[in-house]
Amino acid sequence: MRMAELSERSGVAVPTIKFYLREQLLASGERTSPNQAAYDESHVDRLRLVRALLDVGGLSVTAVRAVLAAIDNTELPLDWAFGIAQQALPAVLPDEDDAASARAIDDLIAERGWRIDPNNPGRATAARVLSRYESLGLGHLRQTAGEYLRAAEIVAAADLDSVIASPDRSTQVETVVVGTVLGDSLFAGLRRIAQEQRSHTLFDPTGSECEEAQ
Incomplete structure (x- = not known):
């Protein structure tokens, strides 16, 4: 054509x-x-x-080029593909002001017995969020981090299951990269849907839980 x-x-x-x-x-x-x-x-x-x-996915042209190179590299180990995909996503850099929050994230990771690279970009991102909660006077929101981590574990299991189910190595690598990049947007969208449903359950005057609370 x-x-x-x-x-x-x-x-x-x-x-x-x-x-x-x-x-x-x-x-x-x-x-x-x-x-x-x-x-x-x-x-x-x-x-x-x-x-x-x-x-x-919100990637830059440079990041897209790196992601496509990972997809096209048939010799690339799958864990490397995950790393490339994660590094391609917008992320924050570690900051000394977030040190206490980073330790809190590390404690949650240790409680679950996970082996996580200290340079995993999610660590700095999560720590920055906890620090912002504190600076806004909403430190109580830090208590949600453990539940978020448990939810993330469920999502990660689904991600890996989809990789295993892929029919061949080429599709596995593409699933790893595309699923990692676009999966954040998918989860954000589904979270908003779930928030609406939960808010109806808790705050709708006609809801059973609200009536019981009264």
């Missing part, structure tokens, strides 16, 4: 496709003439993936 058809099939504008080609987010098509190239279904699939990583 020509670029115009590739644009129509993928929903990505031609100028954007050309940008992705320049940024090496999309492989070049097969050259058919000095000014023409042919593209196939793999280009359509890659364009949809790039758009998902950029628009839903």
Whole structure:
């Protein structure tokens, strides 16, 4: 297919496709003439993936390039793929002001007997959140961290189950990377849905729990 058809099939504008080609987010098509190239279904699939990583995952172009390289590397160990995906996600840097909160996170991790790299980006992110709770005078929200960690363990198990269920290694790596990047957005969306349901249960005057509390 020509670029115009590739644009129509993928929903990505031609100028954007050309940008992705320049940024090496999309492989070049097969050259058919000095000014023409042919593209196939793999280009359509890659364009949809790039758009998902950029628009839903919120990654930068540089991060998307690293993620795509991980997907295309058939020799990459799965745990390395997880690491690349996690490092690609927006994260905060460790800060001395968050040291106490980082120790609190480490204590929760130790209580569960987990083996976690001190440089795991989630550690600094979680510590920063706890510190912000404190600075806003909402230190009691720190008590939710343990429950969040238990919920995260359930989600992580689902993530890994989906990897194991993938039919081949290539799909496993893509599942690891894409699931890690887009899974944060999925969980955030589902959490908002669950919050509404829980709020109806607790605060709706017609709800049974609210009536019992009265």
